[in-house]
Amino acid sequence: MSQANWWKGAVIYQIYPRSYQDGNGDGIGDLKGITERLPHIAELGADAVWLSPIFTSPMADMGYDVSNYTDIDPTFGTLDDFDAMVARAHELGLKVMIDQVLSHSSNQHPFFEESRQSRDNPKADWYVWADPKHDGSAPNNWQAIFGGIAWEWEPRRKQYYFHNFLKEQPDFNFHNPEVQDWLLSTMRFWLDRGVDGFRLDTVNFYFHDKHLRDDPADFRLDGEAAIKPYDMQYHIFSKNQPENIGFLEKMRKLMNEYEGRALVGEVGESHHPIEIMGEYTSADRLHMAYSFEMLGPNFTAAHFRDQIDRFFKLAPHGWPCWAFSNHDVPRHATRWAKHGEQDAVSKLAAAMLLSMEGSICVYQGEELGQTESELEFHELTDPQGINFWPADKGRDGCRTPMVWEKDAPAAGFGSETPWLPVKPEQAARAVDQQKGVEDSVLETYRTLLKLRHATPDLKTGRTMFVESEEPVLAFHRGEKTICAFNLSDKPQEIGISGIDETLFAIDSEAGEDKVWLGPNGALIGRLA
Missing domain, CATH: 2.60.40.1180 (Golgi alpha-mannosidase II)
Incomplete structure (x- = not known):
């Protein structure tokens, strides 16, 4: 495998920065803490790390609402801390990929603050604005993922703006070429700082239908009520637009200016996600993509076989990135618990995942067989959980701090009072309880990663x-x-x-x- 193609068959370890290691004792994980713990990832045998967002943000959605795309949020440290982390990772043989949230910004981004002032300022067309209907209602029926309609009224412009997520996360208008060029320039900033690639958040959300046509009902519901109104629609106009392809090709052209850099896109879609993955990784677009098809409750041989088989039939020259857990879904050791004893299911899942054709994402704590944390309502921070409790308890349960030492305060996370609690069930699976212990989940992952590296068939066969x-x-x-x-x-x-x-x-x-x-x-x- 050449240096340029390091990503092909690679194992990428996802770090959720708030929860990996608290380096300054304030209860929140940070870059210094990550740097301290990088040897754990290198010893595990991963090829790269992916960091969830670390940019300046009001944290309405834990960093997925960016207010400055070229600086580090003080919660996590400084640009110097970032540079030191990248240097240490490279010293250990690890590539560094960072989350790019391009589809939307924070409503506190200076460009949105300017855009919302009037219809004729220099940034007036940088976000998605639309007039109300004659009765004052929203321009169409598009729904927001975190609840309610996807439109928010701005009295200064006497218009609505579009937000796929929270109202604090207005969507960029990708139909404006200036927006595309500026976003590409922010990616260049990090490439010049030495990052090896990007994980692209909601990569199929960039463009919206110019005509603002209503999304139809989801024909698959069969009368069953969804928890979220968003899930009742088939999103053929609010996202997944054909213009997306052109922007992906622009991104790839930028990446090709730098040696050995890679793009992995998150396809957030319940309709035809494998088809979109194939389309987005064909030709000169993304290097790889993943969907949520293996991040759900389905645990059958037919299901896994179908996802892999379908991808390579649809995109014989494309490349997938498979994952069983991430920061947005309940941990797979909990999702699949009814299929066997906890450690046994965790080790089986490791063997399956690390044998699959494609690249692999391992979410922090997955290598410990970590389970979902049961949190009470007053402990939640995630807007999804707060808005839809108790039918949907949100994503905090998979985001609780990494556990390093069972009997240390907060299991060695670095502060006695972390931003999310560490429960005894999670602390019991700490690194110090498994490291060097034969047949532990951690040692099973290490064995499998070593085997994957030593067996070309398992990487690219x-x-x-x-x-x-x-x-x-x-x-x-x-x-x-x-x-x-x-x-x-x-x-x-x-x-x-x-x-x-x-x-x-x-x-x-x-x-x-x-x-x-x-x-x-x-x-x-x-x-x-």
Whole structure:
């Protein structure tokens, strides 16, 4: 693998900065804390780190509302702290990717403050503005993800502005070329500082329908009520516009000016996400993309097989990035708990994920088998949870601090009173309880990451699925590697012959013409 293609088959470790390590004792994680803990990630065997937003922000949505795209929020430190973190990461052999929230800014961004003043100022057309209907109501039926309509009235302009998320997160008007050029310039700022790539937040949200046509109802609901009105619509006009492709190509052209840089896009979509991933990673667009298709409750062999198979059929020259957990969804050890004992499911999930064709994202704490934290309403900070409680408890449960030492205050996070509480159930899975412990979840991840690096088939070999019945998932990677997984807590067998060497196994064994898989068992072997 050349240096330019380091991302292909790479394992990217996601850091949620507020919750990784508190370096100054104020209860919030920061860049100095991250720098201190980078050796953990290097020892794990990851290729890169991805940092969720660290830019200047009022924190209405924990940094996904940016008010200055070229500076660090004081909560996390300074530009000097960032440079020191990048230098240390590179010293350890880790690439650094940072979150870029381009679809919208904070309402406290100077450009929005100017835009909202009048209809004829220099930034008047930098955000999405629209006149009210004759009765004063919003221009169309578009809904906001965090609740309510996606339009907010501005009396100075006597117009509404569009926001896919909170009203504090107005959407940029990507139909304005000046907006595109300026956003690309902010990316250049970080490329010049030495970052190795970007994770692009809501990459399919950039453009909206110029005609502001209503989104239709979601035809799949079948009369079932969704928790959010947003989920009742099929978003064919508020996002996923064809003009998006042109901007992705502009981004790729910028990246090509720098050696060995990469883009990974988050496709936030419930309709045809795999198709969008394929389209966005074809030709000279994104290097890779991921969706939420593996971030839900579905835990069947057919489901995983379908996502991988469909992607490569739709985009034979594209490249996916698979993840089981991130900062927006309940942790997979909790989502899939009914399929087996906690550690067993966590280790099985690690073996499956790290055997898949594509690049891989591992979310902090996933390597510990970390579970979702059960929080009370008064402990929440996430607007999604606060707005939709108790039907939707929000995202704070997967964002609680990383646990390093079981018996230290806040499990070694760095402050006795962190921004989100550390519960005993999470502290029990601390690094110091698993490091060096044979067959722990942490050591299983380390073993698998080492195997992935040492086995070219597992990094870039093509996938060919083996015929199997539920609950067994099996596939070839490349010419010589075979992988088999039991997605249940009952023993299973599958007919596979020709295994010359077992490279990795969890409670499983290869025979002459079959593989026996114990409960939540896994086996990776080399064929003769």
